[in-house]
Amino acid sequence: MYVAVKGGEAAIQNAHRLLADRxxxxxxxxxxxxxxxxxxxxxxxxxxxxxxxxxxxxxxxxAVKQARGDxxxxxxxxxxxxxxxxxxxxxxPVDTAAMxxxxxxxxxxxxxxxxxxxxxxxxxxxxxLDPELAEDAAPAAPExxxxxxxxxxxxxxxxxxxxxxxxxxxxxxxxxxxDITREPPEFPMERDQRLQALSRGDxxxxxxLGYSTQRGYGRNHPFAGEIRIGEVDVEIDVPExxxxxxxxxxxxxxxxxxxxxxxxxKVPPQFTRGYGLVxxxxxxxxxxxxxxxxxxxxxxxxxxxxxxxxxxxxxxxxCDNVQATGFVEHLKLPHYVDFQAELGLVRQMRREYEExxxxxxxxxxxxxxAE
Amino acid sequence: xxxxxxxxxxxxxxxxxxxxxxxxxRAILKAIAIPGYQxxxxxxxxxxxxxxxxxxxxxxxxxxxxxxxxKVIDQGADDTTNAVSIRAFFQKVANVAVTTHTADATIIQxxxxxxxxxxxxxxxxxxxxxIPEPLRFLEPRETETRKMHALEEYxxxxxxxYEDIAQHGHIATTFAYPVKVEGRYVMDPxxxxxxxxxxxxxSKALQLFGAGREKRIYAVPPYTRVESxxxxxxxxxxxxxxxxxxxxxxTNVYLDEVVLDDxxxxxxxxxxxxxxxxxxxxGHRGHLxxxxxxxx
Numbered sequence: 001m002y003v004a005v006k007g008g009e010a011a012i013q014n015a016h017r018l019l020a021d022r023x024x025x026x027x028x029x030x031x032x033x034x035x036x037x038x039x040x041x042x043x044x045x046x047x048x049x050x051x052x053x054x055x056x057x058x059x060x061x062x063a064v065k066q067a068r069g070d071x072x073x074x075x076x077x078x079x080x081x082x083x084x085x086x087x088x089x090x091x092x093p094v095d096t097a098a099m100x101x102x103x104x105x106x107x108x109x110x111x112x113x114x115x116x117x118x119x120x121x122x123x124x125x126x127x128x129l130d131p132e133l134a135e136d137a138a139p140a141a142p143e144x145x146x147x148x149x150x151x152x153x154x155x156x157x158x159x160x161x162x163x164x165x166x167x168x169x170x171x172x173x174x175x176x177x178x179d180i181t182r183e184p185p186e187f188p189m190e191r192d193q194r195l196q197a198l199s200r201g202d203x204x205x206x207x208x209l210g211y212s213t214q215r216g217y218g219r220n221h222p223f224a225g226e227i228r229i230g231e232v233d234v235e236i237d238v239p240e241x242x243x244x245x246x247x248x249x250x251x252x253x254x255x256x257x258x259x260x261x262x263x264x265x266k267v268p269p270q271f272t273r274g275y276g277l278v279x280x281x282x283x284x285x286x287x288x289x290x291x292x293x294x295x296x297x298x299x300x301x302x303x304x305x306x307x308x309x310x311x312x313x314x315x316x317x318x319c320d321n322v323q324a325t326g327f328v329e330h331l332k333l334p335h336y337v338d339f340q341a342e343l344g345l346v347r348q349m350r351r352e353y354e355e356x357x358x359x360x361x362x363x364x365x366x367x368x369x370a371e
Numbered sequence: 372x373x374x375x376x377x378x379x380x381x382x383x384x385x386x387x388x389x390x391x392x393x394x395x396x397r398a399i400l401k402a403i404a405i406p407g408y409q410x411x412x413x414x415x416x417x418x419x420x421x422x423x424x425x426x427x428x429x430x431x432x433x434x435x436x437x438x439x440x441x442k443v444i445d446q447g448a449d450d451t452t453n454a455v456s457i458r459a460f461f462q463k464v465a466n467v468a469v470t471t472h473t474a475d476a477t478i479i480q481x482x483x484x485x486x487x488x489x490x491x492x493x494x495x496x497x498x499x500x501x502i503p504e505p506l507r508f509l510e511p512r513e514t515e516t517r518k519m520h521a522l523e524e525y526x527x528x529x530x531x532x533y534e535d536i537a538q539h540g541h542i543a544t545t546f547a548y549p550v551k552v553e554g555r556y557v558m559d560p561x562x563x564x565x566x567x568x569x570x571x572x573x574s575k576a577l578q579l580f581g582a583g584r585e586k587r588i589y590a591v592p593p594y595t596r597v598e599s600x601x602x603x604x605x606x607x608x609x610x611x612x613x614x615x616x617x618x619x620x621x622t623n624v625y626l627d628e629v630v631l632d633d634x635x636x637x638x639x640x641x642x643x644x645x646x647x648x649x650x651x652x653x654g655h656r657g658h659l660x661x662x663x664x665x666x667x
Contacts, residue, residue, distance in 0.1 A: 009469075080416050080418040082416070084382060084388065086388065086390075181413070183413050184411035184586045187514050188514070313513060317513075322420075323584045325421075326423060326425075327422035329422065330422030334451050334452075335482045336545075336627055337447060337625070337642055340547045340564070341566070344610055348541075352540065365578030369611045
């Protein structure tokens with residue numbers, strides 16, 4: 001007899017209880033703390049903050065814990081919280097030249113003012129699983145820098161002094177920077193909005209697109225001019241005060257790609273920029289972002305648009321993993337009303353097909369008999 | 372329960388902050404002023420995934436008040452999991468009265484169906500829309516489709532329907548069947564079966580469409596012409612079913628096929644569960660509702 005799919009409410013509650021149980025795992029083991037996640041899985045927390053567009057290590061750690069380590073789920077949790085927060089202002093642009101740098105590398109100069117600084121990097125590690133880490137072996141204390149800090153100008157500024165690279169883009173006086181979380185995006189976009197979308201875009205998607213530009217799909221000859229990771233001040237203007245107030249510091253990763261440009265009717269040959277800036281330490285994301293940013297400037301620089309990475313609507317409409325995962329996963333929802341409609345249609349078309357087929361067979365028989 | 376209420380106290384009535392509601396209401400007003408036109412709006416992340424009704428939820432959250440009565444259906448039914456989840460969400464964040472009775476509701480949020488019972492003046496039907504652009508599968512670019520709407524350039528859609536006829540002898544679109552609103556904009560009715568299209572025409576209720584992920588809102592005001600696209604020699608037709616509902620005996624309603632066993636046994640039952648229950652309460656019976664009839 002017919003059993004309706006009733007009891008959705010109880011089923012949902014039970015499923016969520018089971019989820020909470022699985023999330024907790026073996027009760028004989030201590031529950032992982034937010035501090036442990038924030039300090040020992042800090043790159044996961046950084047990714048959640050960057051793609052969740054909310055700088056808060058505590059909340060991001062909570063999201064990672066609640067999501068059982070599922071990055072996109074954690075990003076989603078943080079986004080859904082972020083969207084409820086009121087806006088009380090926009091900060092001044094962060095000054096990455098004044099960054100308290102922990103890592104800074106340039107692939108374009110052997111040495112440069114401020115020097116190359118490797119910092120806490122996976123680069124040049126041999127990817128051999130470390131059995132000692134399975135135990136609780138204490139690592140050696142890091143070497144602290146002793147010499148006085150030297151100013152560390154950005155590579156793009158060094159090139160700009162010679163006029164060999166385009167100016168950093170600047171907004172007209174009367175134009176407020178866009179906010180993709182507060183205005184509906186419209187295509188074609190301005191670069192400020194595009195960079196916002198890329199900065200919160202999915203690391204994997206941008207990585208693949210950036211990679212595709214290197215393999216010839218929209219090639220633009222990049223050099224990693226500079227990658228720097230460190231802390232910058234976030235400042236806001238307060239109307240009553242004639243100096244900016246510092247709200248605090250955030251850790252960011254900045255990547256400036258230097259790209260060839262042969263020049264156009266209006267512009268002399270010079271290097272152009274691809275820009276990446278993300279929360280926390282995420283070099284891969286910042287580099288992928290800057291490749292995509294440069295590729296997406298094809299129109300502005302009069303380049304042929306031939307590859308997916310250069311296609312603004314394609315890249316921006318699909319780079320958000322919260323949107324993507326929602327829509328892909330919505331296929332799990334019931335679709336039986338539409339499926340019923342399609343079922344009816346396919347049955348009708350099958351009937352028509354069989355009738356035609358029968359008719360055709362009869363025709364052939366008749367013809368053969370006549371012959 | 373107290374811990375629960377303390378916990379949600381940090382959210383505004385109906386979840387969204389008032390600034391956001393104002394922004395969405397303005398988009399809704401614009402949509403009502405230009406029937407069938409897709410108004411871009413700054414869609415928010417909602418605490419449920421994109422593609423699961425975030426557009427509809429934002430529209431409902433922006434128009435709902437304390438004295439509203441909400442009904443939520445998915446596939447025509449009040450008890451499908453996502454409908455249950457969305458209804459529970461509004462009970463939690465807006466503490467509004469909810470109902471499963473179409474006639475009692477002031478706001479009905481729906482996915483994939485329009486209730487069988489004709490809607491009344493004063494009711495609002497909120498559709499959850501996955502892809503608001505009816506031309507999307509013919510032209511993937513938003514920049515292009517917006518131009519096509521602006522120029523009322525719908526030839527591509529007619530060619531598609533014509534190609535169906537040339538190939539199959541009939542139009543092979545069964546749901547999300549395109550309509551023309553008030554003789555101007557071609558509109559996607561959301562993935563409702565084409566069976567429901569005629570219900571949109573000259574409806575007494577206000578129909579609002581929310582697409583959260585695609586950031587669009589559109590509307591059909593009450594008493595607006597909604598015509599399904601067709602040709603003079605191939606007029607629009609809705610689905611028909613060979614048998615009545617097995618539970619309530621209803622005809623001229625949309626039915627779901629339920630597979631009973633692995634030997635081809637199946638039954639057809641109302642997709643609109645409220646309508647089916649109401650009919651059974653009135654004493655109507657289908658051929659498979661035997662033992663229920665005995666208990667009445």
